[in-house]
Structure formats: structure tokens, C-alpha cells
Amino acid sequence: MMNTVAVRAEALTVVRGGRTVLDGLGFTVPRSTVTGLLGPSGCGKTTLMRVLAGVQANATGTAEVLGLPAGDPGLRHRVGYVTQAPSVYADLSVRENLAYYAAVLAPGRARRAARAEAVDRVLAEVDLAGYAGTLASRLSGGQRSRVSLAVALLGAGTGDRPELLVLDEPTVGLDPVLRRDLWALFHRLAADGAAVLVSSHVMDEAERCDRLLLLREGRLLAEDTPDALRARTGAATVEDAFLRLVEAPAGPEGPAGPGGTGGTAAPGGAGTPSARHPREVRP
Amino acid sequence: MTAAPRPLAAGAARAGATARRVLLQLRHDPRTVALLLVVPCLLLALLSWIYDGSPQVFDRIGAPLLGVFPFTVMFLVTSVATLRERSSGTLERLLSMPLGRLDLLLGYALAFGGLAVLQAGLATALAVGLLGLDVAGPLWALLLVAVLNAVLGTSVGLFTSAFARTEFQAVQFLPAVVLPQFLLCGLFVPRGQMQPVLGAVSDVLPLSYAVDAMTEVTVHADLGGAFVRDTSVTAGCIAAALALGAATLRRRTP
Numbered sequence: 001m002m003n004t005v006a007v008r009a010e011a012l013t014v015v016r017g018g019r020t021v022l023d024g025l026g027f028t029v030p031r032s033t034v035t036g037l038l039g040p041s042g043c044g045k046t047t048l049m050r051v052l053a054g055v056q057a058n059a060t061g062t063a064e065v066l067g068l069p070a071g072d073p074g075l076r077h078r079v080g081y082v083t084q085a086p087s088v089y090a091d092l093s094v095r096e097n098l099a100y101y102a103a104v105l106a107p108g109r110a111r112r113a114a115r116a117e118a119v120d121r122v123l124a125e126v127d128l129a130g131y132a133g134t135l136a137s138r139l140s141g142g143q144r145s146r147v148s149l150a151v152a153l154l155g156a157g158t159g160d161r162p163e164l165l166v167l168d169e170p171t172v173g174l175d176p177v178l179r180r181d182l183w184a185l186f187h188r189l190a191a192d193g194a195a196v197l198v199s200s201h202v203m204d205e206a207e208r209c210d211r212l213l214l215l216r217e218g219r220l221l222a223e224d225t226p227d228a229l230r231a232r233t234g235a236a237t238v239e240d241a242f243l244r245l246v247e248a249p250a251g252p253e254g255p256a257g258p259g260g261t262g263g264t265a266a267p268g269g270a271g272t273p274s275a276r277h278p279r280e281v282r283p
Numbered sequence: 284m285t286a287a288p289r290p291l292a293a294g295a296a297r298a299g300a301t302a303r304r305v306l307l308q309l310r311h312d313p314r315t316v317a318l319l320l321v322v323p324c325l326l327l328a329l330l331s332w333i334y335d336g337s338p339q340v341f342d343r344i345g346a347p348l349l350g351v352f353p354f355t356v357m358f359l360v361t362s363v364a365t366l367r368e369r370s371s372g373t374l375e376r377l378l379s380m381p382l383g384r385l386d387l388l389l390g391y392a393l394a395f396g397g398l399a400v401l402q403a404g405l406a407t408a409l410a411v412g413l414l415g416l417d418v419a420g421p422l423w424a425l426l427l428v429a430v431l432n433a434v435l436g437t438s439v440g441l442f443t444s445a446f447a448r449t450e451f452q453a454v455q456f457l458p459a460v461v462l463p464q465f466l467l468c469g470l471f472v473p474r475g476q477m478q479p480v481l482g483a484v485s486d487v488l489p490l491s492y493a494v495d496a497m498t499e500v501t502v503h504a505d506l507g508g509a510f511v512r513d514t515s516v517t518a519g520c521i522a523a524a525l526a527l528g529a530a531t532l533r534r535r536t537p
Contacts, residue, residue, distance in 0.1 A: 088371075
């Protein structure tokens with residue numbers, strides 16, 4: 001059942017502590033594509049990613065991942081999830097961290113050689129081969145988040161990559177050269193068939209994505225390619241497009257028909273007159 | 284590519300990998316290991332010094348304490364270790380992977396259980412060899428109960444840490460969970476002479492059985508049904524605490 005859609009959400013809602021964090025989201029994330037999840041801090045990006053990774057409680061509506069409901073046990077070795085804070089053991093070396101996660105993903109003595117190979121491969125991919133023996137606590141923040149990213153790249157640890165990568169702000173605080181390299185890696189992974197979902201609150205990273213999901217205050221502003229988004233709003237940058245979508249009332253070019261990749265999600269409350277006052281998107 | 288092992292074997296391999304990882308973390312933290320191994324020994328030495336004039340008192344309470352110290356230390360270490368796993372995000376990541384919840388807890392129990400063998404071995408050797416603790420029963424039984432005590436501390440620690448949100452709460456669970464058991468385990472007042480309500484409470488606390496088993500070993504040369512019963516109850520409590528710990532570990536959190 002190879003489907004071109006990796007993630008399908010319909011009326012996806014998360015209420016946490018009486019507050020609606022995600023409000024009736026509907027979108028798709030295709031395979032073989034780098035999809036950017038963009039929006040200001042606190043707009044619900046992390047919650048959405050947690051839903052897809054299967055660790056978020058109190059989600060209603062549909063969230064289908066690789067044809068299964070999000071969080072299905074069958075997805076646990078097919079989805080790579082990188083949390084925003086690097087989730088690695090500070091008191092283990094980089095290689096020990098990766099070796100442990102690899103053993104969880106692909107256990108058994110018989111696969112030891114394959115695991116060692118996978119660890120070496122991901123170390124090279126995140127450019128940390130020189131730090132294999134360094135304790136994670138001795139690394140810089142950016143290096144530690146790359147270790148965390150490397151864990152997600154392990155896949156089943158034996159050469160088969162995760163089919164969906166959910167990466168929560170993986171490039172924050174990184175050196176521009178490294179950021180460029182990581183984005184190239186994301187595109188390579190997508191070219192190999194993976195669906196890569198990358199969140200960021202930095203709008204210029206949007207330009208590096210094949211497709212975008214713009215999120216604001218728990219609602220989807222737009223689902224489109226960066227080019228189509230700019231063309232449709234007449235903006236020069238995605239950031240301007242974002243502002244225009246926030247400020248524009250629900251117009252005729254609002255919700256396109258469902259199914260098309262160029263379709264826009266309902267601007268909903270974000271476009272209603274009550275929300276017309278422009279807000280600071282980035283400080 | 285090699286085929287994936289069968290589910291049970293995979294679970295065991297994952298638990299083993301987790302135990303190895305926990306021990307590796309400890310290896311990078313030699314001071315903690317030193318504290319774990321040395322502190323119970325120092326406390327026992329202090330105790331024997333306190334009762335220098337009355338060695339029969341040291342004989343009576345030395346052996347139970349040989350069980351209580353590893354229980355307490357392992358409880359604390361495990362609570363902190365799991366809380367750290369929770370707050371660092373590694374637990375959330377592990378639970379998004381194909382790791383069974385019980386496999387994770389078993390991994391912890393294995394690692395700390397292994398450390399407990401070392402700790403109990405050292406403390407027993409010191410108490411019997413140097414401090415002159417009189418033990419009627421076989422030494423292996425003393426060691427076995429000491430290790431059971433330590434693993435009990437680990438499993439109860441794993442379970443209670445599910446209820447701690449912060450480090451402060453986790454540390455407070457020590458007086459809340461461990462001290463009542465310590466007071467009611469029969470060390471201060473024999474369990475048979477306790478006020479009935481307290482006796483009944485003491486009857487349902489796991490540490491009571493662990494300490495009873497320890498007393499059996501010190502008093503009787505050959506181990507009877509009471510020893511078997513008390514060690515079985517302790518082992519049952521370990522299994523129950525691990526199962527409860529696995530049940531309270533949530534993959535999905537708010």
C-alpha cells in the first residue's frame with residue numbers, strides 16, 4: 001500500500017488545560033517532499049508534531065500516518081521524531097547514545113554489525129564523526145541537537161530509513177554552513193522517498209521547503225508551495241505572504257477545493273475581522 | 284539483512300541494551316558509583332561503633348539494616364534517574380520507538396540489580412568479616428535478601444517516580460514512601476508487638492517482609508518455610524511494582 005500521502009489530518013484538534021492548542025486542522029504531507037511547518041512560537045507546531053509522533057494525549061479528529069492512526073505500534077520504527085530540546089543522554093558519548101537507540105530500534109546480537117554501520121553513517125551525515133567519543137554534555141547546543149537528529153536518521157538501524165521524519169526546529173542556532181548542509185540532507189532524504197516534516201519559527205527557512213504549512217494560533221493559515229503562496233498573495237517573501245494572510249479577510253481565493261496540493265486550508269478565525277489586527281510575527 | 288528477532292527475544296535484547304546503557308551512564312559518573320558502594324559500608328561501620336559496648340544489639344539490627352540501606356539508596360537513585368529520563372525528553376523519544384514499557388523498566392531493574400549485588404556483597408563482607416556480625420544462617424541467603432532489598436528499592440522507585448513531576452517531589456518521596464516502611468518494618472518494635480492497626484499496616488508493606496527474611500537468616504541456621512515465604516513475598520512485590528510502573532508509564536502525555 002505505497003501511498004503518495006504520508007500524513008493526512010482532518011479536523012485535528014488538541015485541547016490542553018482547557019485551551020484549544022490545535023483547532024480543526026486538515027492537511028496532507030506527501031512523501032518524497034520536504035514540508036515546512038512554519039509559524040510563530042507558541043502556534044502549536046510542537047503539539048502537532050507530538051500528535052504525529054504518537055506521544056500527544058487528548059487529540060481528536062483524524063491524524064493518519066503512513067496509512068495508520070498516529071501512535072499505532074506499527075509506526076514506532078517507521079517514524080523518526082526529533083524533539084525541540086535535544087533528547088540525548090548527556091552522560092553518554094555521542095557514539096554510546098547512537099548505539100543505544102540503534103539497539104532499541106534493531107535489537108539482537110545478529111544485527112550488531114548493521115547497527116555499527118548505521119551509527120557510522122549517521123555520524124557522517126550530521127558531520128559529527130570527529131566527536132564520536134565526546135560526552136554529549138561537552139558538546140555545544142547545536143552539536144547536541146545534531147546528535148538528536150542523528151538518532152532519528154538511524155531508522156530501523158539496519159539501513160532502512162524512517163519513512164516519515166518529524167523534525168522539531170532542527171536547525172535553530174546552527175551555523176549557516178551547517179544549516180545549508182542539513183537542508184541539503186533533508187532534500188536528499190526526501191529524494192530517497194521519505195516524507196520530511198520540518199518545523200521552524202524562522203520564516204526565511206520556508207524558502208528551502210518544497211511545501212509549506214503555515215500555522216498561527218492553532219489554525220492553518222495556508223498549505224501550499226512557497227512559490228504559489230507568494231504568487232497568490234502578491235508578496236515577495238513567505239514572511240510577507242504570512243502577514244498578508246493574517247491581515248486579509250477571508251477572500252475568494254481562500255479555501256480552494258480539497259485534494260489539490262495547491263489548496264489552501266480555511267483561513268478560519270485568523271482571517272475574520274476580529275483577528276484583522278496585525279500581530280508581530282517575529283520579534 | 285538479518286531478520287528481526289521474535290518479539291520476546293527482541294524485548295529481552297532491548298531490556299539488555301537499556302541495562303547496558305544505564306551502567307554506561309554510571310561508568311561516566313564514578314563518584315555516584317563510589318557513593319553507592321561506600322556509603323552503606325560506612326553507615327554499617329558507624330552502627331557497629333555506636334553499639335561497640337553491646338554487640339548483641341548490633342547483631343539484632345545490623346542484618347536488617349544490611350537490607351534497609353540498599354533499599355533506600357536504590358530507591359533514591361532510581362527515582363532520580365527516571366525523573367532525569369523524563370525531563371531530558373529521552374523517555375518521550377524512547378516511548379515513540381518500539382521499546383516496550385516493561386522492557387525499559389526491566390532494563391533499569393537489571394542494571395541497578397547488578398549494582399546491588401556489588402553493594403550488598405561489599406556490605407555483607409564488611410559486616411560479617413570485619414565488624415563481627417553474627418549470622419546463624421548461610422551467607423548466600425544474607426546476600427540474596429540484600430540484593431532482593433535493593434531490587435525492591437529500584438522497582439518501588441521506578442513506580443513512585445511516575446508520580447513525581449519535579450526533582451523536589453522525587454526527593455520528598457523518600458521520607459514519604461521509605462521512612463514509614465522503615466519505622467514499621469519491625470526494627471524498632473517487633474512486628475508482633477505492634478498496636479494492631481500498625482501491625483496490619485506493617486503487614487502490607489513490602490519492606491517488612493524483606494526485613495523479616497533478613498532476620499530469619501541471622502537467627503536460624505537452617506532456613507525454613509518462613510524464609511521462603513518472606514523472600515517470595517518480596518519477589519512478588521518487586522514484580523508487582525514493576526508491573527504497576529509499566530502500567531503507569533504513559534506513551535501519550537498531555
